[in-house]
Amino acid sequence: MKIGLTSVFVDDQPHARRFYTEVLGFQIKHDIPLGEASWLTVVSPEDPEGTELLLEPSGHPAVKPYRDALMEDGIPLAQFQVEDVAAEHERLTGLNVQFTQSPTDIRTAVIAVFDDTCGNLIQLVATKESAGE
Amino acid sequence: MADIYRALADATRRVLLDELAAGEGKTLFELCGALTMQHGLSMSRQAVSQHLAVLEEAGLVTTERRGRSKFHYFTPEPLAEIQRRWPHERTPS
Numbered sequence: 001m002k003i004g005l006t007s008v009f010v011d012d013q014p015h016a017r018r019f020y021t022e023v024l025g026f027q028i029k030h031d032i033p034l035g036e037a038s039w040l041t042v043v044s045p046e047d048p049e050g051t052e053l054l055l056e057p058s059g060h061p062a063v064k065p066y067r068d069a070l071m072e073d074g075i076p077l078a079q080f081q082v083e084d085v086a087a088e089h090e091r092l093t094g095l096n097v098q099f100t101q102s103p104t105d106i107r108t109a110v111i112a113v114f115d116d117t118c119g120n121l122i123q124l125v126a127t128k129e130s131a132g133e
Numbered sequence: 134m135a136d137i138y139r140a141l142a143d144a145t146r147r148v149l150l151d152e153l154a155a156g157e158g159k160t161l162f163e164l165c166g167a168l169t170m171q172h173g174l175s176m177s178r179q180a181v182s183q184h185l186a187v188l189e190e191a192g193l194v195t196t197e198r199r200g201r202s203k204f205h206y207f208t209p210e211p212l213a214e215i216q217r218r219w220p221h222e223r224t225p226s
Binding site: 068071072073074075076098100101102104106107108111113115121 | 157159160161162163166167170171178182199200201202203204
């Protein structure tokens, strides 16, 4: 068994599509119209056959209270791997992305948390090579 | 105002104040991470949240919303009560 796809809820799919591709740098894998919404997935250009992220409409009434509560406490809903968290923080800050947690060294990794402007907090993580071996 | 002595009488709450005094506002998530990874104190987010509530009641922590997240800040003003109650005269050296 392996994880082929996971998802985050997004407030607005066209906006999410722009943010996840133009700002974060992912590429569209599937964009299949389904009524008012689309089956919209992105992948990393570093791993185009890898795990897909589904950008799922947030219309279900349970989604808002769930995400609002997590957002209030600063809890990220997904985690993306990068080579260098400080460099990504600088790049994304330059694109007006808001961070709720600046790059933080947690010994085994460096992490940071940003607002994806689609209703989620996302954690960036760069695992230290020496850690966890 | 709630009792600052009770608020300070707990090692975890003192560590939370250390973390907040050290820098900018922090979310509950960041504080939980710091307790676990920097201080070896592993506890539920709910427990950390309750400790923060005691500190907030005592006026030692204030919260501020930025965007949709809540950030905690150290506010040292209530500590002046200790100095007022037991004034400490410095002897000239």
